[in-house]
Amino acid sequence: MSGIRLVERDYLILQTIDKWRIITGKHICNMCGFAGQRSCDRRLRKLSEVGVLCRKKLLYGFPGIYSLTSSGRKLIDVPNRNEQIRLEQITHDMVVADTAIYFNRKYGISFSDMTTEKQLHRQDGFSIRKHRPDFIFKRKGKTFCVEVELNLKSKGRFSQNIIGNFTDYDSQFWIVPDWNSKIAQFLLCMRESYPNIKIIELGEVKNGFNETV
Numbered sequence: 001m002s003g004i005r006l007v008e009r010d011y012l013i014l015q016t017i018d019k020w021r022i023i024t025g026k027h028i029c030n031m032c033g034f035a036g037q038r039s040c041d042r043r044l045r046k047l048s049e050v051g052v053l054c055r056k057k058l059l060y061g062f063p064g065i066y067s068l069t070s071s072g073r074k075l076i077d078v079p080n081r082n083e084q085i086r087l088e089q090i091t092h093d094m095v096v097a098d099t100a101i102y103f104n105r106k107y108g109i110s111f112s113d114m115t116t117e118k119q120l121h122r123q124d125g126f127s128i129r130k131h132r133p134d135f136i137f138k139r140k141g142k143t144f145c146v147e148v149e150l151n152l153k154s155k156g157r158f159s160q161n162i163i164g165n166f167t168d169y170d171s172q173f174w175i176v177p178d179w180n181s182k183i184a185q186f187l188l189c190m191r192e193s194y195p196n197i198k199i200i201e202l203g204e205v206k207n208g209f210n211e212t213v
Contacts, residue, residue: 013044013053013148014047014068014075014076017053017068019118020093020096020100020118021083021085021096022063022065022089023066023097023151025041025063025064027036027097028040031111052075053066054069056062058087058090064101065085079122092148092150095202095205096134098147100114100146100204102204102205102208114136115180116135117133120132120136121159131164133145133147133172136184137170143169143170144170144171146170149174150177150183150202151183152186159190162194166194166197169196170196172198173200174197174199175202175205178202178203184201188201
């Protein structure tokens with residue numbers, strides 16, 4: 001590739017951008033093992049200059065979001081189609097990436113051991129689309145799922161997702177706004193029948209993510 005020699009971590013950057021629905025430079029810095037944000041930003045700028053990724057500012061007050069170009073997708077052999085970013089989902093999807101970093105730091109879960117909703121749907125292929133958690137991971141022979149729930153869905157749909165997770169996974173973690181929210185209270189009621197529910201406040205995730213890299 002003209003102007004740059006791609007190294008192993010460059011391919012990791014491209015794969016990481018493809019893996020998550022929304023990802024910022026700060027997420028990439030954490031997930032790809034950079035020593036600091038400045039060196040990460042320099043490399044991302046280089047990769048943008050050679051046309052394998054791009055950075056877009058979609059909402060005021062939000063950091064730029066990275067995505068792959070057609071050339072970038074070809075380099076890592078993933079479907080070469082543009083994916084629509086849903087503006088109403090940006091906050092949720094950014095918290096999902098924050099939560100992945102939280103689980104990496106708190107529980108030592110490798111990012112490579114996490115499978116995202118996007119990847120799970122890709123594995124499903126053209127079958128009937130079903131609910132998938134925001135990401136899952138395996139540890140000591142057990143499979144765990146993680147869900148970010150910032151806005152209360154209809155209770156029927158919410159219940160279906162909880163029951164499905166109870167059937168499919170050994171434990172289900174739910175990230176909620178706070179313990180006083182209707183979401184947390186509903187989960188606490190459901191936990192009486194589905195005891196594999198674990199609840200984490202968003203503030204705990206954010207505090208972990210904001211620690212110095």
